[in-house]
Amino acid sequence: MKNKPQYAIESVDNALHLAQLLVLEGSMRVSDAASRLGVSVSTAHRLLAMLVYRDFAEQDPDKRYRPGPVLGSATSSDLPLSELRHTAIPHLQRLVDRVNESANLLVLTGTEARFVHTVECTQLLRVGDRSGKTLPAYVTRAGKAMLSALDDDGLDAILAELDEGERAPLRRSLRAVRQNGFALNNGQTETELTAIGVSVRCANDRVAGISLATPAARFERDKVAGWVQELAACARAVEESLVPLGDVVWGR
Amino acid sequence: MKNKPQYAIESVDNALHLAQLLVLEGSMRVSDAASRLGVSVSTAHRLLAMLVYRDFAEQDPDKRYRPGPVLGSATSSDLPLSELRHTAIPHLQRLVDRVNESANLLVLTGTEARFVHTVECTQLLRVGDRSGKTLPAYVTRAGKAMLSALDDDGLDAILAELDEGERAPLRRSLRAVRQNGFALNNGQTETELTAIGVSVRCANDRVAGISLATPAARFERDKVAGWVQELAACARAVEESLVPLGDVVWGR
DNA sequence: CGGCTTGTTCTTCATCGTAGAAAAGGTTAG
DNA sequence: CTAACCTTTTCTACGATGAAGAACAAGCCG
Numbered sequence: 001m002k003n004k005p006q007y008a009i010e011s012v013d014n015a016l017h018l019a020q021l022l023v024l025e026g027s028m029r030v031s032d033a034a035s036r037l038g039v040s041v042s043t044a045h046r047l048l049a050m051l052v053y054r055d056f057a058e059q060d061p062d063k064r065y066r067p068g069p070v071l072g073s074a075t076s077s078d079l080p081l082s083e084l085r086h087t088a089i090p091h092l093q094r095l096v097d098r099v100n101e102s103a104n105l106l107v108l109t110g111t112e113a114r115f116v117h118t119v120e121c122t123q124l125l126r127v128g129d130r131s132g133k134t135l136p137a138y139v140t141r142a143g144k145a146m147l148s149a150l151d152d153d154g155l156d157a158i159l160a161e162l163d164e165g166e167r168a169p170l171r172r173s174l175r176a177v178r179q180n181g182f183a184l185n186n187g188q189t190e191t192e193l194t195a196i197g198v199s200v201r202c203a204n205d206r207v208a209g210i211s212l213a214t215p216a217a218r219f220e221r222d223k224v225a226g227w228v229q230e231l232a233a234c235a236r237a238v239e240e241s242l243v244p245l246g247d248v249v250w251g252r
Numbered sequence: 253m254k255n256k257p258q259y260a261i262e263s264v265d266n267a268l269h270l271a272q273l274l275v276l277e278g279s280m281r282v283s284d285a286a287s288r289l290g291v292s293v294s295t296a297h298r299l300l301a302m303l304v305y306r307d308f309a310e311q312d313p314d315k316r317y318r319p320g321p322v323l324g325s326a327t328s329s330d331l332p333l334s335e336l337r338h339t340a341i342p343h344l345q346r347l348v349d350r351v352n353e354s355a356n357l358l359v360l361t362g363t364e365a366r367f368v369h370t371v372e373c374t375q376l377l378r379v380g381d382r383s384g385k386t387l388p389a390y391v392t393r394a395g396k397a398m399l400s401a402l403d404d405d406g407l408d409a410i411l412a413e414l415d416e417g418e419r420a421p422l423r424r425s426l427r428a429v430r431q432n433g434f435a436l437n438n439g440q441t442e443t444e445l446t447a448i449g450v451s452v453r454c455a456n457d458r459v460a461g462i463s464l465a466t467p468a469a470r471f472e473r474d475k476v477a478g479w480v481q482e483l484a485a486c487a488r489a490v491e492e493s494l495v496p497l498g499d500v501v502w503g504r
Numbered sequence: 505c506g507g508c509t510t511g512t513t514c515t516t517c518a519t520c521g522t523a524g525a526a527a528a529g530g531t532t533a534g
Numbered sequence: 535c536t537a538a539c540c541t542t543t544t545c546t547a548c549g550a551t552g553a554a555g556a557a558c559a560a561g562c563c564g
Binding site: 005007008011020023051056070 | 259265267268307
């Protein structure tokens, strides 16, 4: 994960983050942008106007904004990642309805796991929305689940980017994930948080992931088997709902 | 030409403009960025740090910055547009030395002509630097020259993007340009400004353009033939200097 | 090694970016 | 058709933040 620059410029950060979101999600409304960035709608509107002015965005007749020429002529709502979101989110919602813990949808992008969408549970204490954030894949449980789902060549390529000393432990860890079929984190990387992740196989050997996250204080180990079952069912349901995609734009 | 938004955000504009410049030019130093944007080096450095943070730029070991993953993995200093600049600018300078009027280098990007570089003449009243700006190709003379140099398929594809009513007049106009070998604008689209443009054929059927621009008050029609000759010689010189390029990243 | 150029860090202050309010636009249900 | 509601766009005021100058650090060359 990159550190925020020491002398960050907040307005620029919002604009660039918004451009990234457009690439990720294909199209959005002003109000979507405002809530995703945590700014007012008038600020979001101004940022989008700047993106349009400099060809990073275009506005459709229906007022939605999509990526512009500088961001590559991703032809808007046909973005496969957008398709993954659209397909997966109802399943995530059902998972959360059954388990009543927050669920995340992630994709593997290079060596990083990117949170694409979070469905929050209804409990007062819950894990919040992390969409848009990235972590090194080997840090999060869903990230590890995704890595474990790669073929050997893909995994070797990723491991080659790590330090020598990090590889063997990660290989062992991923072997365990492969045997278990899931990855469990009980407060080890993010204190006060317990997460379980499984991978979702997509077309073209691309890998996404779904994780459940709960406050560590609420975690009960005897719930694991049930949760894994629910996660696996959810992941399988997403896989079956995904129609064969063309070239997928996220990932390696 | 797009109008600057009514409620522009200057810091965001600088950042996005800088990202565009990275795409256009392949790589640059902090001090280059500062002078291109007209800001202090400390501001340029902060903007570049933000671009790096959000994956719009990467920094090489030699401290230069180049486009990052979000802007497409243009592999830095091998950018053909950078090559075109490098090759054409000395010829442009010689043209300006001979004619003592400002010259522009343009590329055709989709339906737009983008000013890549301007060499200004030494006269007190002169046409200034327009690099970085874009106009619809059918508006500028060099743009028309570039369009007229396209093959029929390429031209049809561009015409298909125009309104029905705009196509036939543009076709007639381009036919004249093809017969003349140049495009002349005497104050018709930009008042007080006269321009002549010719096309430069590049590899892979990509088209660039060179134009001379002069204040309309100084324009004398009997100079046209001489200028056309100089322009054509300059364009041919650039064409011959361009080594066969790999895939060209600007254009359609 | 010193000088010069360039990149990076830090600080201060005034101006500009944000957000709230208002206006404008679009959609839907009764 | 109209009112209600939602969303987008426009406008304004103010305090927080972005720009720039200075200082420091790094790299290169004679």
